[in-house]
Amino acid sequence: MSDKEQLLVIENLRTHFFTKIGVVKAVDDISFSVNKGEVLGLVGESGSGKSVTGFSMLGLVDPPGRITGGKILFNGQDIVSLSDDGLRALRGKNIAMIFQDPMMTLNPVLRIDTQMIEAITAHEKVARRIARERSRDALSLVGIASPDERLKAYPHQLSGGMRQRVSIAIALLNKPDLIIADEPTTALDVTIQSQILYEIKKLCRETGTALIWITHDLTVVAGLADHICVMYAGRIVEQGKISDVLDHPLHPYTRGLIGSVPSRNKRGSALYQIPGMTPSLLNLPEGCAFRQRCPRADNDCLVCPEITSEIEGRHLRCFHPHVEILHE
Amino acid sequence: MIVFIIRRSLQSGVVLLLMSVLVFVGVYAIGNPVDILISPEATPQEYEEAIIAMGLDKPMWSQYLTFLNGALHGDLGNSFVFNEPALKLILQRLPATLELAFGALFIAIVLGIPLGLIAGIKSESWVGRSIMSGSILGFSVPTFWVGLMMIMVFAVMLGWLPASGRGQTTDLFGIPVSFFSLDGLSHILLPAVNLGLFKLSLTIRLTRAGTRENLQLDYVKFARAKGLTNGRVIGVHVLKNILIPVVTVLGLELGSLIAFAVVTETIFAWPGMGKLLIDSIGVLDRPIIVAYLLITVTMFIVINFVVDVLYSVLDPRVRLGEEKI
Structure with a gap:
């Protein structure tokens, strides 16, 4: 990971919200990096902490939330320790953001x-x-x-x-060197969606701007991103090159996500659903947050899994990844 | 826009007509002015003559039609007491009341909007909380009591400011005004603060509510994400959105400031039309009461119209008669 062209490196970032009913660990110990001109897809369900990750990079986390740990190195400079003025100078100039709902973002x-x-x-x-x-x-x-x-x-x-x-x-x-796009096509019609998608992709390629595309829609990322991070309950559970992750999902959650995308091949059969519900961030289960919904969970999963790197360029947080598919 | 103005004028005409009927009937019902105006020693014959002289012998509908006819020609009748045109008497007093009302409004806006912004931005801190507590006080303490207390403290005990009257006035386009001389300013300060206190609290609350609501919205976050300074985000983006409800409400309140300056004018012996109204009610001087109420209604109508126009300036979405590009 010692690429010279690294633009953004996030190390062990934690953004927590200190509410009256408890601490919400919206982003809990995530690490990833984006190279210059690259597109990173940040995928997860609602409430998995993707947007908060985006706002953390601009220092725009609203109280009672704040960054409680970790580093966000942008061109080698730590954003977390920047002053308000330093952050302001960075926003819009070096890192720009596009929001989800165009009806609400313009004054x-x-x-x-x-x-x-x-x-x-x-x-x-x-x-x-x-x-x-x-x-x-x-x-x-x-x-x-x-x-x-x-x-x-x-x-x-x-x-x-x-x-x-x-x-x-x-x-x-x-x-800017980096654009963070927080589900910018979710609120739009499908036809407009693909137009916008195409244009952003083209513009970023032309200007050499790196892009972090936050979405819950795997199909959008599939044609767009170079790398992908899958988030679940504030943690990145799997990351790697887009083709590797989509073709050979190792984490049971990623598998579940990909399995629940409607496709033409599965016509007629019932759509797969990940059993259970997203846990409340206030009341996460001990150990692996996905444990209660995971078909492979056992007693090992009562401890939070560390990040492992089974193969080159892949990172996982799982005790029982689907490694067998790699040998098929 | 022209259609809007025409429609609005027609509506205003109907409102004025209805109002004149109501006022006339109401004033007719409260008593016979002759009983008060004529000395008790007058003979029945003098009594009859006075009634005829004032036109009070005719049936009510006839009196109303006479009044309406006069009103259409700009004559709202002569005061029973002063024997001068009621309109002229009121218009003489109008500048004083307007000055007082605008002074109060000025205080409400100049203090209220910044305080409301601070209270909205720092709603959790002690600063925000104390501003809010202060505004509750401004809401709940009765105007007349505050006025009396202000006279007690600043005029009687400290002797800093005069307690009554208008002080030295200077002429501005032939209209006497107080705010150009130091003496006049010192006279207007207490009554304006007194009258404006309630509106100040209202402005603070409106601005604070608007600020808190707007700060949550995406456009504020987007503006910050563009790298704008805090001053520009609050002072341009948020403020312009908050001004819409504030202008609407304050515009309406300006009417009530003018119309109900009565209490403050009475306490501070401010020679405005509110004081004239109270005096006239005391002696059942019907033409003055009727004229006062009609002028007030007219003012409300005009102010509402101005507010509507201002509103469309502030909020492009309600801009009148504009077509989509």
């Missing part, structure tokens, strides 16, 4: 141009006219027709897909 009472220009002037001293030109270029880059008119529009005058394109354009404005 309803400010024009698109205001919201774009301020993203530029927050980091550089440029004339408004130049900032405006750059905003217009960014809009046409993401496939918005007649960008000059759109600049003068208010968010409510644009459709959902258009608004998400605007958010993407805002994220691209300062040519």
Whole structure:
């Protein structure tokens, strides 16, 4: 893992929420890294801690949550120990984020141009006219027709897909090294979804921007990411190259996830479901959090499994991985 | 926009007409002014003559029609007491009341919005909590009592500020105003604070509620994710969203500030139209009461209209008559 081109290295990150009814370990000891220009898929169910991981990287975890341990090294610099001003300078400039719901991310009472220009002037001293030109270029880059008119529009005058394109354009404005996309296509129609997906992929490839794509949808990541991290209850249970993980899932949870994706081959038979429910983060079972839903669990699993590396480039948190499929 | 204005004017006309009927009937019911105005020693003949002179011998509908006819020509009748046009009497007092009301509104906005923002951002800290406790006090303590206490403390005990009157006034476009001279300012301070206290509490609560609600929203997080400074996120993004409800409510409250400045004007002997109204009710000076109420209604209508226009300036989603691009 000593690649020279490492952009982001996360080591043993823990983000906990100190609520009145107890400590919620939303992110609990996760480690991964992203190389320059690479796409990482962060997959998990709702409440598995994917979004909190994303917000941790920008220092935008809302109280009562805070990062309680670990390091987030961005270009070698630890984000966790940065001052508020240092973080602010980083946000939007080096690391940009695209949110899930385009209906909510743009300020309803400010024009698109205001919201774009301020993203530029927050980091550089440029004339408004130049900032405006750059905003217009960014809009046409993401496939918005007649960008000059759109600049003068208010968010409510644009459709959902258009608004998400605007958010993407805002994220691209300062040519960041890393974009964190938090389920940006979930709230959109399937057709728009694939358009946006295609465009982000293209833009990242062209600009050499690294991408962390947070999603619960395995099919989206399959065609997009280079690497994948599967999260469950605040921990990464399996990570590795996308083709390895999808073709040979070793962790029972990953297997369950892949098994429950509807596909044409399984037409007619009932869709597989992982038994049970996601545990509440307030009340996680001892040991492996997936233990109660896992067909392979036994007494070993009462202890939290350490991260193991069965094969080159694969990391697992499991005592009983499906290693047999590797030898088939 | 033009359609909006026309429709609005027609509605306003109907409201005014209805209001005039209600007011007229109401005032008619509260008693006979002649009993109060004429000295007890007057002969029955003098009594009859006075009634005829004031037009009170005619049936109510006839009196109303006479009044309506006059009102349409801009004449709301003569005061029984001063024997001068009621409209003129009220308009003479209007600047003083307006000045007081706007002073109160100014205090409510200038103090209320920042305090509300602080209370909303630091809602868990002692600062936020003390602001909120203070605003509860402002809500629950009666205006007249606060006014009396302020006179006690600042005028009687400390002697810092005058307790009554308007002080020195300067003319601004022919209208006497107090806020250009130090003496005038010192006179308006106590009554304006007194009148504005309730609105100040209201503004704090509205702003705080809006701030807390808006800070939770995604657009705030997105604005932060763009790397904007805290000042810009709060001062532009959040504030502009909060202003929508604040402007709506304060606009409506401005009407009530003007109309119900009566208590404060009475306590501080402020020569405004509220004091005139109280005096007129005391002597059943019908034309003044009717004219006052109609002017108040007109003001409410105008203020509401201005609020609607302002609202559309602040919130692009309700911009009137605008088409989707």
